[in-house]
Amino acid sequence: MSLDSLRRMFAPASIALVGASDRPGSVGAVVLRNLREGGFTGPLWPVNPRHASVGGVAAFPDVEALPAVPDLAVICTPAPAVPGIVQALARRGTRAAIVLSAGLRSRPDDGAPSYEQAMLAAAKPAGLRVLGPNCIGALVPAAGLNASFAPGQASPGRLAFLTQSGALATAMLDWAQGRGIGFSHFVSLGDSADIGFADLLELLAQEEGTDAILMYVESVREAARFMAAARAAARCKPVIVVKAGRAPEGARAARSHTGALAGSDAVFDAAVRRAGLLRVDTLEALFDAAEALSHASPWRGPGLAVLTNGGGAGVLAADALAGAGVLATLSPQTVSALDAVLPAGWPQANPVDIIGDAPVERYRAALEVLLAAPEVDGVLFMHAPTAIVPAAQIARACLPLLAQADKPVLGCWLGGPVVAEAAAQFRAAGVPCYGTPERAATAWLQRAQFRSHQQAMLRPLGPGAHLPASASEHAGDLIAAALARGSEWLDPSEAREVLQAYGIPTLATVRVANASQAAAEAARLGWPVALKLLSPQVVHKSDVGGVALNLRSAEEVEAAAAGMCARLARQLPEAQVLGFVVQQMAERPGAQELIVGIAQDAVFGPVLLFGEGGIAVELRQDRALELPPIDRVLAGEMIDRTRISRLLAGHRGRPPADREAVIDVLLRVSRMAADLPALAELDINPLLADAQGVLAVDARIRLRRSVGEGGRMVL
Incomplete structure (x- = not known):
């Protein structure tokens, strides 16, 4: 699909604001102010049928009266008016619209299609792409675009942020502004009636001004297209996701063990892994990971050396890294080189504690050794402020080494104003910095996980199982016959046939109608046997005592069958007994x-x-x-x-x-x-x-x- 309409949406030459208003606090007034204060320099045409001017700018009564075709229309009218406005824009030739209006999923009183359906029916034939409805809008600082009713402006930067939550969008914009985080694109998708994550991933993958794509996801539609777009974007730049809804609500309706275990959140994790994306749990981790992935040197491997002037800080970092196998084991040569520049009391292990009284030269020398060590893939540089030497002086002394480093370095300057200048120097040198050992360690682990996902995504898929066509044909016939008789479940003997058709080893299994047949088939199969109840109302047979093992005589089989029927009658009196399944016992002790x-x-x-x-x-x-x-x-x-x-x-x-x-x-x-x-x-x-x-x-x-x-x- 052509991305021209999306490019026009986010870098328009002209904008029409339909629903522009002078009323303080109204969406139309806020959007007009944001468009003007955001730095947009092209023609801006307010549309309002009741006013000759809005905000001191000449207004137009409707879309047809506009002096030219707007590249972008921003719509903030009541929902019933939106379909007609979109239809008029489509006739004029506009190809991009941001619909801020809410309530479009409701229907007119006459029972006609919803306003959203009518809007799409007007837009799609003309190739008009719609962001929203029910969204905050979009901000592209480099293009001077703030087509939103967010409470402020976004700073320019190289991160794209996509969100399905409007409330989160406004809070995140304020949070990022206070931390000096800027954006190439900041987009609220709202109800995603037309434009979704897949469209924006396709666009942003090609945007040279975007280093990483961050997403807050509540739900995914068109999963195949989402996966294709995500995999394509992840080949170009980091794509990092926070997804709401860790609770496995989808598993409640599952009727098999597999269905109960495969909750929707766990499935999303599997999809993220196959797409080459990185998933994090918090918004803070989202930006921490983005900083680590988009600013650090190329990845060499997971082995991290921790350089610290405080044993406690080093222990906290090591604890956060524990179990992941990423703490580099220092070679004898590296330990010897560190011995030459560190006091005799240093622990000769990783984390490398250079002792709290470390002067500037000790920091620089230890960092130089670790950057040269072949077994070290990256360095976490940690500093707790002391009265011995200013933190900024330590940072300046290390800058030449950072400029020459061919492996990632992460900074962790513990404290506040005392270390602020040092952290700023590191960041200016392209070193991501974190306020705590745990955040720094997590960022490194996320980078390792992202690299693993990338490698898995880029690796060509090898061959699967080689099976004859008869396998699927025979299994398909069994399934078709069961569906034809109205069955939701294959009986155990049919399930065994399906597995056999696919070459999966199984036990001999026979379905019988009653206890006497069960005893006869058991004798034919050979003792011992297992007996299992067959009832359409029972999925997990052991829950109702419907399984008996190691039966060694016809009498035991018949007694077990009678006991199963009696228990079922007590526990589920409405359940129907269709018979029993007799199965060989598996003699595999220790399996x-x-x-x-x-x-x-x-x-x-x-x-x-x-x-x-x-x-x-x-x-x-x-x-x-x-x-x-x-x-x-x-x-x-x-x-x-x-x-x-x-x-x-x-x-x-x-x-x-x-x-x-x-x-x-x-x-x-x-x-x-x-x-x-x-x-x-x-x-x-x-x-x-x-x-x-x-x-x-x-x-x-x-x-x-x-x-x-x-x-x-x-x-």
Whole structure:
């Protein structure tokens, strides 16, 4: 799609303000003031049918009366008037509009389409792009544009900020102004009826005046387009996201373990990772990460050396970095070089404590050693103020080294006014600075995570599972037959057939109608067996005592079946018993219980899940998610992100499980997600894994009749 309309929106040669007003405190008056005070130098045409002039500027009664076609129209009228105004602008040839008005999702009294639908119907045929409605507006300081009713102006800078929250937009603008943070673009999306994140990412990826893109996200629409635009932008510059809604509300409606574990927030994390973006949890971290990513030297690796004049500050930094494996281990050569410039009492380890009485030369010499050390990929320079030497003098002495450094340096000047000049000198030299050890350490970890996401996004996807066409054909036939009879779930024997079609090892499984048939089939399969209740009202059979294991005779089978029916009648008297499933017992002592599954996210479509399985799967919450398709590398990374991976590697004398067999299952399940759009949820739980390989003991497959926009793969 052409970006010309968006470029015209954010760098217009002329602007019409429809709804301009002289009434103090009105949106029309505030926007007019902001447009004039923001530095816009082109023609500005107020439109108001009741006044000949507004704010001392000649006004026009309507769009048709304007002396020329405006590049941008800013609309702040009541909602019912907006569709007609947009239609008039489209006829005139305007191709960009910012609609500040709220209430466009309501309908006229006659039941006609909503005002928003009518607005889009007028805009789209003419190629008129709309930002909003119900937004604060947009600010582009370099273009002299403040087309908003924000309470002030934005300072020029090289960060773009996109937000879906209007209240947050105004607060963030004020917060940034007080901290000297400037913007290339500051855009409130509002209801995103037309222009969304994908459009703005496509534009800002090409903007030379933008070093990093920051986003506050509440929801994502058109996920496939969002992912494509995000991946393209992340190839050019850092894209950092804060997303509201960490609570997994979407999991409440899930009916499988996989669905419950794959909450919408965890899925968003998986999407961010695949897109090469960085997600942070707070607005402060958003700007800290932006400073670290857009101003520091090129990334060399995660190994960080901490240089400090205070042991306590160094410990705080080390604590914040603990567990991430990023504290560089100093080589004997580096320790020897530091011995030559530091007092005898220094700890000879990282963090490098140069002692509180350090003079200027000691700072400079220690920094020089660490910048030259090959095992050090970056340096965190920390200083707590002392009476020995002014902080600004230390900063000046280090500036020549910073100018020559070929690795990232982060600053942490502890204190307030006493260290302000030193921090300013470092920032002027391109060194990001933070007020606390924890913030500095977090910024480094975020940079390491961002680099990891970048590498994963840029790596070409390898081959998936190689399967014959008959696999998807046979599985598709089973699913079609189940849907034709009105079933939402495949029965266990059908689920086993689907897994077998995709080459996933399973146990012999037979469906029977009653207890006597169960006893006969058990004898045929061979003892011991497992017996499982079959009822459309019961998904998790163990919850109602619907599973019996290690049955070794026909009498035990019949007694277990009778007990299951009696318990079900007491607990769920309305439940229907369709029969039983008889299954071979898995004789795999010491095998790890895993879960592998597919869930459907309302936004990002199919999601793959891997983690620790068994009956406590939802309590332990040990899982990793990925968007399909995946390859062997991504499958291995899924395994490594879980705690159960350490047990799979072998422990207490037990041999390692067959990791490659587990990866094969993940690849085959990824193919299922691609091949079988009617598959709503899949649980393989437990999947046993040991040195012999893998074995799917139980599987549940839920179906769906239709696949909406949110049910398709986005990669």
